[in-house]
Amino acid sequence: MTDVTEPRLPKVSLFDTTLRDGEQAPGNAMTVEQKLELALAVEAIGVDVVEAGFPSSSPVDFEATRRIANALTTASVATLNRAVRDDVRLAVEAGGTRRHHLGVMATGSDIHLKHKRGISRAEAQAEVVDAIGYARSLGAEHVTLAIEDASRGTDDLLRPLIERSIEAGADTVVVADTTGCMMPAEYGALIGRIRSWVPARTTIATHCHEDMGLSLANALAGVAAGADEVQATLGGVGERAGNTAIEELIAVLVYKREAVGRSTTARPQGLQRAFDALRGAIGLSAPRNKAIFGVNAFATQAGIHQAGMLRDPSTYEFVEAAVFGRERTMLVGRHSGRAVIRHVMGEMGLAPNEALVNRVYAQHVAGRTGGSCMDLRDLRAVIEHELTAPGVLVS
Structure with missing residues (x-):
C-alpha cells in the first residue's frame, strides 16, 4: 500500500471549514453536539486548523466555538468575524486567545463595496485595520485577514488592504475566490503577486469555490505559487456548488506529492468516518461518482x-x-x-x-x-x- 507520509517535502497546512462554510449552505445546519463530534473527527484526520463557525451569528455558533476550542488537542480553532469590535470580542470570549485563528472579514472587490456594503475603499480598509488591532489588543495570538471576493479585486485595492492589515497585526491572508470565477493560471498569478507583497513569515491561504468545477485545481495552483495553507471541506460541501474537497486535496498530496512539491501529515484512513459523521448530521446522500467518497469510487x-x-x-x-x-x-x-x-x-x-x-x-x-x-x-x-x-x- 502507498506510504502516506513524506517528511522530506514541506507540508501544506490543512484548514477545515466544513463547520463554517460547509454548514452555512442550505440544508447543512448542525447542532452544537453534531459540530463538536465532527470537529473531533476532522481533528483525528490530522488537519491543522478547524474553523468552528461565526460566533456572532447565533448562540449555537458561539457555544459550538466554545466547546470545540476546549475540546481540540492537536488542531487549532478558527472563527470568522465581521470587521466589527463586538464580533471580535465575542470570538475571543468563545474561542479564547491561544491557538485561535481569529478571522476578520474584509471586502476585496469594488463590486462588493458598491453593491453589498455601500462604503468606500478607505472606509473598508479602516474598519478591518481597527478590528485586527482590537483583536491583538485582546491578546489574540493569530489574526487572519480573510478577503472576500479577492479574486475580483484589483491590485490597487488589495495591496494596500493587505499591507495595512499586516502592519496592524494580521499574520495570515486568506485569498477567497468567493464566486469560483477564476482559472488556475489566474488564481496562481494572484497568489504569486500577493506572495511578493507580504513578508515571508505571513501565511497565505487559499479559499476556492467550485462554481466552475475548478476549486481543487485553483487551490493547487495557489500552492504552486506560494500559498502555505488550503481551506477545504469534507465532500466539498459549501456555498452553492461548494468548496475545495479536503479528501481530494489529501489524495493529491499523498499520490502526487513529488509533482506538487508539497506533502501532508494527514491520516487519510479517517476521512470516510468523518464524512459519514457529516452525512448523518446533515442528511447528505452518498454520491455515486465522487472522488474518494463516491459509492462507486472503488x-x-x-x-x-x-x-x-x-x-x-x-x-x-x-x-x-x-x-x-x-x-x-x-x-x-x-x-x-x-x-x-x-x-x-x-x-x-x-x-x-x-x-x-x-x-x-x-x-x-x-x-x-x-x-x-x-x-x-x-x-x-x-x-x-x-x-x-x-x-x-x-x-
Whole structure:
C-alpha cells in the first residue's frame, strides 16, 4: 500500500471549514453536539486548523466555538468575524486567545463595496485595520485577514488592504475566490503577486469555490505559487456548488506529492468516518461518482476492468481504497464478463467448468436490467444454487 507520509517535502497546512462554510449552505445546519463530534473527527484526520463557525451569528455558533476550542488537542480553532469590535470580542470570549485563528472579514472587490456594503475603499480598509488591532489588543495570538471576493479585486485595492492589515497585526491572508470565477493560471498569478507583497513569515491561504468545477485545481495552483495553507471541506460541501474537497486535496498530496512539491501529515484512513459523521448530521446522500467518497469510487462492474483487476488491482486502481479506509468492491451486472464468475468459482474450490460459467452468465449476468448489480456474495449464492440445477455436471 502507498506510504502516506513524506517528511522530506514541506507540508501544506490543512484548514477545515466544513463547520463554517460547509454548514452555512442550505440544508447543512448542525447542532452544537453534531459540530463538536465532527470537529473531533476532522481533528483525528490530522488537519491543522478547524474553523468552528461565526460566533456572532447565533448562540449555537458561539457555544459550538466554545466547546470545540476546549475540546481540540492537536488542531487549532478558527472563527470568522465581521470587521466589527463586538464580533471580535465575542470570538475571543468563545474561542479564547491561544491557538485561535481569529478571522476578520474584509471586502476585496469594488463590486462588493458598491453593491453589498455601500462604503468606500478607505472606509473598508479602516474598519478591518481597527478590528485586527482590537483583536491583538485582546491578546489574540493569530489574526487572519480573510478577503472576500479577492479574486475580483484589483491590485490597487488589495495591496494596500493587505499591507495595512499586516502592519496592524494580521499574520495570515486568506485569498477567497468567493464566486469560483477564476482559472488556475489566474488564481496562481494572484497568489504569486500577493506572495511578493507580504513578508515571508505571513501565511497565505487559499479559499476556492467550485462554481466552475475548478476549486481543487485553483487551490493547487495557489500552492504552486506560494500559498502555505488550503481551506477545504469534507465532500466539498459549501456555498452553492461548494468548496475545495479536503479528501481530494489529501489524495493529491499523498499520490502526487513529488509533482506538487508539497506533502501532508494527514491520516487519510479517517476521512470516510468523518464524512459519514457529516452525512448523518446533515442528511447528505452518498454520491455515486465522487472522488474518494463516491459509492462507486472503488467499485467496478465492467468485465474488461474486472478481468485486469483480478490479475493485478493496479491495472485499473491508482488510488487505493485501503489508504482512505474504504474497500475495493466488484459488482456483477450486465456489463460484467465471465472472468469474475471463474474467479468466484476458484475461490469456492470448484474445478473449471465452462458449462456452469456459461449458464450463470446467461441466466444471471447478461440479462440484468435497470442497472441492478449483485456483489460477490450474491454471485457465490447463485453459483451454489446452479450447482444443484438439473443438467449441471460438476467434476
